[in-house]
Amino acid sequence: MNSNPEGKTQPACIEVRGARVHNLKGIDVDVPLHTITAIAGVSGSGKSSLALGVLYSEGSRRYLEALSTYTRRRMTQAEKAQVDDVRYVPAALALHQRPGVPGVRSTFGTSTELLNSLRLLFSRLAHHRCPNGHYVEPSLQVAAMKEITCPVCGTKFYGPGAEDLAFNSGGACKTCGGTGLVRTVDESTLVPDESLTIDEGAVLPWQTLMWSLMKDIAREMGVRTDVPFKDLSQKERDIVFHGPAVKRHMIYQNQTTGASGEMDFTYFNAKYTVENALSRVKDEKGMKRVERFLKTGVCPDCHGTRLSEAARAPRLRGISLDQACTMTLSQLVEWVNGVPASLPDFMRPMAESICASFQSVAKRLVDLGLGYIALDRAASTLSTGERQRMQLARAVRNRTTGVLYVLDEPSIGLHPANIDGLAGVMDDLVDDGNSVVLVDHDTRILARADWLIEMGPKAGAEGGRVLATGTIADMERNPASVIGPYLSGKTAVRVRNPIAKAHLFDIGRIHLATGPVHTVKPLAVAFPKGRLSVVTGVSGSG
Known part of the structure; x- marks a missing residue:
């Protein structure tokens, strides 16, 4: 006690x-x-x-x-x-x-809450853009939630709040929903086996996601459905993949009951068949039927930044929020240090307070060897x-x-x-x-x-x-x-004696070449076969 x-x-x-x-x-x-x-x-x-x-x-x-x-x-x-x-x-x-493992919406910035302070910096201290595209000098109006008047065109507007700059909230890119990624149809999966004819099921989405009647409409539109897909002309292939949503009056016969009737059907090309099915997905089971035809790529509108065009507009020390997030934490610490001095005197007390909040969190992360990570790095990686x-x-x-x-x-x-x-x-x-x-x-x-x-x-x-x-x-x-x-230190670990350097590659070698991956630059290395190899370096070295 x-x-x-x-x-x-x-x-x-x-x-x-x-x-x-x-x-x-x-x-x-x-x-x-x-x-x-x-x-x-x-x-x-x-x-x-x-x-x-x-x-x-x-x-x-x-x-x-x-x-x-x-x-x-x-x-x-x-x-x-x-x-x-x-x-x-x-x-x-x-x-x-x-x-x-964090979800798709989590980044290093959100997980450490550093992004909260950074968004506040850009909301309160940045040059904001008026609706007519003119940039206005920083002022205390944003913090006071008062209107800003553009000195060029006289337009009155409100500066964005911190939530308006969040990709998990009001600042999200409308195209990707704030994930920085979009799912698009992978055309290489629509016809996996071009040796089959359309009648034999070559167009897979028409077999699994849509009535097989699409084959009949394609035939009406001039596509040969009884020859191997690889033998179709470019025009026929375009109709299959990208054909217009035209209506056709068809006689339809139910394969199970044999009943038939006349109906108007709209043509769904193979690509739109997948897009239509994706828009109707409501559960995991439905997604599994569709995801085999999809590929994930960088959002074409926000270019992976996750932010809307408006959220990327404010400028602080000459850069936007998304550009600041691409810096490593160590670089960002230096950049934030310079923020108060870049502002008018009346703005500096507020700037110093927000910057101090950022730096207190960042210091410990840097001390723990995480200064090499950028704030926009996906937390799942x-x-x-x-x-x-x-x-x-x-x-x-x-x-x-x-x-x-x-x-x-x-x-x-x-x-x-x-x-x-x-x-x-x-x-x-x-x-x-x-x-x-x-x-x-x-x-x-x-x-x-x-x-x-x-x-x-x-x-x-x-x-x-x-x-x-x-x-x-x-x-x-x-x-x-x-x-x-x-x-x-009286006892040292020695489990085995290493192979002599001259004999390292006697059994053979494994050659590895890679492009840039996170912190790894393009490189080529060789590992000896049948040997114990160790990859070491400071945290974050790749």
Whole structure:
């Protein structure tokens, strides 16, 4: 127990007694509060069972139990952990090893909320365009929600609010709906087998999405339906793919009942057949019937920026919002630094306030090695390590206190050069009055902990026991510790001897050439066959 300024004793640690989650063997262990505690051990030794299955599970469950029944019904709750007793556990948050993959509307900018500050910058501080195309100097009118008067033509108009510049709201491109992508018909899928005739089902959409009567109308329009599709003239192919929606009076016979009748039918060419079916899709089953004929491409109107033409109009320091979003975070930090000085004196207090909000969030992300990512990067293309570090930065930004943060292998994807940034985040969490428990294998991260719990001795049924606990110095001296010699540097890992350089390519080579992909520039490399090759570099190097 610790004493507070009023002389009252406070718990010094979380007391876990009789934990039996997964392979844990009824262990008793104390986890210090307001410190960084690392849990080490071989894979499968019970590290995550203790950290997530006991500490996080009980911390989150007990917090949720304090809420009303009505609220709890709408939240996912963890089951009670198999443990005799857990005392003094704070409300807990877990930053999982593999965060969920974001949706199509999520970007690095929206996930980190940096885009909120950037949109506010462009709304409040930019040169805005009047309806007649003239740009007006920045003013306080936008923040006051008052009309702006164009000095050139005298037109009065309102500047856009932050929501009017959001691609998930009023600023979305009308063509793509703010996704930056459009689905169009892939004509190469409409006739997959040109050796078939139209009568034999060569035009696949007419077989699966439309009445087969389209074959008869095509025949009426001069298309030969009894010859292989590959033998059709260019004019006939144009009618099939792009023919006009003409009406034809046809006698139709039902193939099942044999009943017949006269009706007027409108010709749906193969491409429009798919477009019409797509417009009528109402569920996943319907989409599956159509998506085989579609391809995804960059929106022709917004060019992938997701923003409408009006949302791309404001100019700040000579560029638009979509152009700012293409910068890497490190470049954008420098650009934002120059915003206040680019404005009139009366605008600078507001500019400095908004810029400070942006920079406080950006700094932690840069410290965590994410400065190479542009704000418009789709969040679904980020690695698990990058998404986890985004979670970490958000946790620090929230400035909570009295919370237990459980980090599951936070060093995943981190280069040694970025370890200091991660350690700084954990230190900030503890400085704010929180407790940090992390599971990791990296000795550089483990060495930063105030307290270490080692699980083992082996994996599965032969694990689940506490081998040793103590400070890093204690573990280095403890003969029962397996990780101790690795922390002290007395033991080095050497699993196998590498192949001599002269014999690397004796078995052969795998040649790889690529164009630009995210941060990767066009390159060509060769990997030796039958060898263990490693690709390394700082986070974001590609």
